Amino acid sequence: MSTQAFSHVTFKSQLKKYYSFYTGGFIAFVILLAIAEQLGMSRQWIGYWFLFATIGLYAGIGIMSRTAEVAEYYVAGRRVPAFFNGMATGADWMSAASFIGMAGTLFLSGYDGLAWVMGWTGGYCLVALFLAPYLRKFGQFTIPDFLAERYGGNIVRTIGIISAITCSFVYVVAQIYGVGLITSRFTGLEFGVGVFVGLSGILVCSMLGGMKAVTWTQVAQYIILIIAYMTPVVWLGIKHTGIPVPQFAYGYTLQKVGELEKKITADPKEQEVRKIFADRAAAGKAALAAPDKAYGEGKAKVEEALASAKSANAPADQIAAAEKAVAAYPKDVTAAKATWTRESGLAARAAPPRPHAEAFPGKDEAAQNTARLNFIGIVFCMMFGTAALPHILMRYYTTPSVQQARVSVFWSLFFIFLLYFTAPCLAVLAKYDMFTNLVGSQFSALPAWAAAWAKVDPGLLNITDINKDGIVQWAEVVIGGDLIVLATPEIAGLPYVVSGLVAAGGLAAALSTADGLLLTIANALSHDLYYKMIDPHASTTRRVTISKALLVVVAIVAAYVTSLKPGDILFLVGAAFSLAASAFFPPLVMGVFWKRANKWGAIIGMVVGLAICVYYMVTRYPFFGVNMPLWYGLSPVSAGMFGLPAGVLTIFVVSLLTAPPSKEVQELVEHVRYPNLAGDTVASEAT
Amino acid sequence: MQLTEKHNEYWRKNLVYTGILLLVWFIVTFVEAWFARELNGFTFLGFPLGFYMSAQGSLAIYVAIIGIYALLMRKLDLEYNVDEGDLE
Numbered sequence: 222m223s224t225q226a227f228s229h230v231t232f233k234s235q236l237k238k239y240y241s242f243y244t245g246g247f248i249a250f251v252i253l254l255a256i257a258e259q260l261g262m263s264r265q266w267i268g269y270w271f272l273f274a275t276i277g278l279y280a281g282i283g284i285m286s287r288t289a290e291v292a293e294y295y296v297a298g299r300r301v302p303a304f305f306n307g308m309a310t311g312a313d314w315m316s317a318a319s320f321i322g323m324a325g326t327l328f329l330s331g332y333d334g335l336a337w338v339m340g341w342t343g344g345y346c347l348v349a350l351f352l353a354p355y356l357r358k359f360g361q362f363t364i365p366d367f368l369a370e371r372y373g374g375n376i377v378r379t380i381g382i383i384s385a386i387t388c389s390f391v392y393v394v395a396q397i398y399g400v401g402l403i404t405s406r407f408t409g410l411e412f413g414v415g416v417f418v419g420l421s422g423i424l425v426c427s428m429l430g431g432m433k434a435v436t437w438t439q440v441a442q443y444i445i446l447i448i449a450y451m452t453p454v455v456w457l458g459i460k461h462t463g464i465p466v467p468q469f470a471y472g473y474t475l476q477k478v479g480e481l482e483k484k485i486t487a488d489p490k491e492q493e494v495r496k497i498f499a500d501r502a503a504a505g506k507a508a509l510a511a512p513d514k515a516y517g518e519g520k521a522k523v524e525e526a527l528a529s530a531k532s533a534n535a536p537a538d539q540i541a542a543a544e545k546a547v548a549a550y551p552k553d554v555t556a557a558k559a560t561w562t563r564e565s566g567l568a569a570r571a572a573p574p575r576p577h578a579e580a581f582p583g584k585d586e587a588a589q590n591t592a593r594l595n596f597i598g599i600v601f602c603m604m605f606g607t608a609a610l611p612h613i614l615m616r617y618y619t620t621p622s623v624q625q626a627r628v629s630v631f632w633s634l635f636f637i638f639l640l641y642f643t644a645p646c647l648a649v650l651a652k653y654d655m656f657t658n659l660v661g662s663q664f665s666a667l668p669a670w671a672a673a674w675a676k677v678d679p680g681l682l683n684i685t686d687i688n689k690d691g692i693v694q695w696a697e698v699v700i701g702g703d704l705i706v707l708a709t710p711e712i713a714g715l716p717y718v719v720s721g722l723v724a725a726g727g728l729a730a731a732l733s734t735a736d737g738l739l740l741t742i743a744n745a746l747s748h749d750l751y752y753k754m755i756d757p758h759a760s761t762t763r764r765v766t767i768s769k770a771l772l773v774v775v776a777i778v779a780a781y782v783t784s785l786k787p788g789d790i791l792f793l794v795g796a797a798f799s800l801a802a803s804a805f806f807p808p809l810v811m812g813v814f815w816k817r818a819n820k821w822g823a824i825i826g827m828v829v830g831l832a833i834c835v836y837y838m839v840t841r842y843p844f845f846g847v848n849m850p851l852w853y854g855l856s857p858v859s860a861g862m863f864g865l866p867a868g869v870l871t872i873f874v875v876s877l878l879t880a881p882p883s884k885e886v887q888e889l890v891e892h893v894r895y896p897n898l899a900g901d902t903v904a905s906e907a908t
Numbered sequence: 909m910q911l912t913e914k915h916n917e918y919w920r921k922n923l924v925y926t927g928i929l930l931l932v933w934f935i936v937t938f939v940e941a942w943f944a945r946e947l948n949g950f951t952f953l954g955f956p957l958g959f960y961m962s963a964q965g966s967l968a969i970y971v972a973i974i975g976i977y978a979l980l981m982r983k984l985d986l987e988y989n990v991d992e993g994d995l996e
Contacts, residue, residue, distance in 0.1 A: 332944070335962035339937060342967050346933045349974040350926045354981070468964070472954025578959040580944035589945075597941055604937070622992045624985065627978040634971050645963040891911060894919055895990045 229621055233302045240305075244444050250274065255718045264717050268407040271725040275445065276422035279438045279732065283426030286434035291761045294431030294768065295362040295744060301436055301619040307632020309439035310616045312446065312733035314341075314637055316392075317399025318794060320446060320730035323641070325702025327648035331577040333592065334648075336599040338641050342634060343600070344607025349630040352608060353617040355813045355893045357626035362618065363741075364611040364805065365749045371812040371889060372823040373882075375754055380827050384804040385611040385745045388797040390779065392610075393738040395794055397783040399731035406707075407724040413784060419732060420780055427736050428769050435736045436619060442729035443636060449726025450640055452719055453709040457650045460713060471646045474653050478577050481656040485695045486573040494687045494696040499571035505564030508557070515561075516554045523547050570696060577652065591854040598859030599795075605865055606798025609805035612734075612741040623896035651705050654712055660695045667693070670711035674704060681707070739779070743772040795858035796838060803830035803864025811872050816890050822876030830868025834860045918988040925980050929973045936966040 254267055292298055301309070319341070327334040359367055365381030397416055404415030426438050458467025461474055485491050508515035527543040551557035575582055581596060583589035607613065616633075620626045658668050664686050667675070674682040681701040684693060706727070710719040747768035752759055759767075804827050811818040837860040840849045855862060881887075892901055940947065940961050947958035955963075985991035 332959055332962065335959070336941075339941070339962055339966060343933065343937050343970050346929070346970050346973050349977055350930060350933075469953070472952070472960070475956075475959070476954055578948065578956045580948055580958050593942065593944075596944075597938060600937060600941060624978070624982055624992060627974075627981055631971070631974045631978050634974055638967055638971050642964050642967050894922075895915065896985055897990050897992045898915075899989075 229300065229302070232300065233304075236302065236305055240440060240444065243441060244448075247445060247448070251718065251722055254721070255716060258716055258718050264721075265409055267718055267721045268409070268724065271721040272404060272408055272418070272728070275725050275728065276418065276732075278441065279422050280425040282438045282441060283429050283434040286430035286437055288430050288433050289762060289765050291765060293433045294765050295618075295748065296615075297431075297433040297436045297619045299360075299619055300621050303620060303625045303629035304632050305440050306436070306616060306620050306625075306629040307634075307636050308443040309436045310613065310629070310633035311636035311640075312439040312443035312729065313616060313737040314613060314633070314734070315446065315640060315730050316396055316734040316794075317403070317727060317731035318395065319640065319644075320450065320727050321399070321403075321703050321706050323644045324647040324651070325700075325705040327645050328652055328705045329700070329702050331575055332580045333582075333596060335645065336596045337603060338645065340600045340603025341607060342637060342641050344604040345630055345634040345637070347604060347608035348613070348617075349627065349634075351810045351813070352614060353626045353630045354623045354896070356614060357617050357620060357623050358893045358896060359889075360618065362748050363744050364614055364809070365745060366753075367812070368808060368823065369749075369753070371886065372808070372818075372820045373886065374820060376824055377808075377820065377827075378749055378753065380804070380824065382745045382749050384800065384827070384831065386742050388610065388801045389612060389738045389741045389745075390775075391793045391797040392612075393735055393742070393779050394783050396731045396735040396738065397779055400728065400735065401783065403724050403727045403731065407721065416780055416783060419728065419735075420776055423732055423735050423739065424773060424776055427740050428772050431765070431768070432615075432619060432740060435740055436616075438736065439733045442733040446726040446729040446733075447636070447639060449722045449729070450643060450706075452722060453713050453715060454643055454647050454650070456715055456719075457647070457654070457709060457713040461650055461653055467650060468643055468646045471649050475578055475649050478649060478653050478656065481653070482574045482576055485656070485660070488694075490688065490690060490692070491573075491694050491696055494694045495571045495573065497687055498567045498696065502565050502568035502571060505561040505567070508561045509565060512554050512558055512561075516551075516557050519557070520550055523550050570699075574695060577649065594853060595856050595859065598855050598862050602795070602799045602802055602859045602861035605802035605806050605861060606800075609801040609809065610798070611745075611801075611805070612737040614809075615741060615744075616737075647709065648705060651709060651712060655698070656695070659698065660693055662693050664691050664693060668712075670708055673711070674708055739772055739776055742775045743768050746771050746775075792842070792844075792858060796860075799834055799838070799858065799861035799864065800831065802861035803834040803868055806865060807868035807872050811869070813890065813893060815876075816887050817876055817881055818872055819876045819879055819882045819886075821879045822872040822874075825875045826868045826872035829871040830864045833867045834864030837863055914988060915990075918984060918990060921984055922981065925977065925984075929977055932969065933973055936961065936969045940966060 365378045368381040369378035400419035401412045401416035405412045427435050455465045462470040523546045527547050530540050530543045581589045581592035583592050617626045620629050675684050681704040683699040687697050752764050808823040838857045839845050840847045841857040944958035948956035950957040952960050
């Protein structure tokens, strides 16, 4: 025991040395590029350097950690110290959506966006209190492993495999999409090529060394992503609050944002723009009510205008404009309807800005209460989903001991917290900057970053002079959420090298999550399906080889699905959480805390939980076209709020109605409850 | 194997710790969110309190909950002799 402890200590101190060198090296690399930029290196080359240097680095770690041993491949040899496992979990957890999308969501929806922040952090309390130490004591390789062992039989394992693959696959598609987006934006490569480059980085790493390589790469990726996220925020913080840790001081900025919102609401020029939108929306709505009549009248009107301009011998440019209006008029009623629908949608832009800090805004008490219920629904589903996502739970199999697993959850949330409590701050600082520097500026002299982004991507930033006064009103600005993080370096007035750094951080976030997810899927197939159910006598070499081959196949299938650009990714991610919460959370937790929970309770409970969750989504989410009325106004993303309680209740009732689990199973439950039990007869961890 | 009374006591204490920390978690999450509008009437460090809790306060308490649990359980493991030796 003591030599083992000694080797753990040396291992840890070596790790600390390596990663300190690595962090210093990375900072030196960024400084070198900054100098090169001053000497005239082009933006595209800075982008290439960041892309290829970081992917090369990840691949290098992958090659150094290559392995063919089962325990190394599946659980990194169970010797990842808590601190480093925390960093790896942080990178595993924070996806492209957290890194790029989170601050944008908060910018756009204010307080209501905080549901995601709370949900994606508070879930770790459930991981710590209900799952991590017990799963570590159990000490196998996958989550279906635990279900199968605790409840017995292949039915439970099969349901576990299906659920694990479904939620991980939905999630990995969103990550690969993010990889393609970032590489194509910052290097000018095509979307498809970007996906391919990123994917090759993922594969070299996870294929050669499995969990071992993924863990050490994720630690490296966490360091890059947190440096990349903090740098521009610190700068923007100094600009607006005067201190380098704006997280503690932006309350006063938030107050100023509130005052500016009131000013914008009352400003006559702003009101003028909003009135134009309201009128256009009303006209569009009226036309939709009587399309044929409106189409004829509208057509006659533009033609008449052209005729009168011609007969009155108006100047050439007026006639040209009238001719253009006739040519641009919709060809038929169907085309006109599309235009009118778009126009009536402008009603949203006729509203004054929402107060950023106001909780649950709504036109009346009932609408406000529905908003509150939906906030709580998202918090609930994201939290319980967090505590049931296999790629996160799997990480707690990799620590050296039960106590290290507990401490490791602490470090995990600590490292996640660093980014998540910065995102709301970034949103407020960016909003303040836009209210003061963008609003009220001349269209002929926009801030440099705004002019550049409006030109590059109108989907992210669109500024049109609606009331033709030459001055930017807030109502004339449309912002896509992803803009906030991507453009912050430029808003803060930092050199381009920091934009490259942010892109590298976003890439690290997307790649690290994709790594963990692909590994989870491949392991569910190779370990649970192939080794445990099809060929239990397979040699260890064969198991690892099959796992590696499956990883490539799954990656290619996921890349193919990504290339189809499936619709609403945020809904898909939310759905993955609801599904995981409904299927996994009840049997996992009751398996530890209630000895009486048995096989049939688990089987029927998982099926019922999943079924209710899927039923609510399919019958309520607009994509499926059923659109039944919502229960209590709760959005379909939060379907887990019905699925999870149904699952718990079913396991409870069915377990009591059927025979209690065998003595062996009850001993297994006792086994996982105690970190070290003298005289324990249950076999210890798998290697 | 047969668990001793001491073992059962360890598990009961674990359940108590878990229950108390879970209650704290529930209050700073769901009770806080339910009354966010009312909390926003108070100001803390320049923030409306409801906003502050959801953006930072509750998050920091989550980190603390997990840290406290790890410390308490380590003590409990040693006290009831179910710890894992000097494995770092």
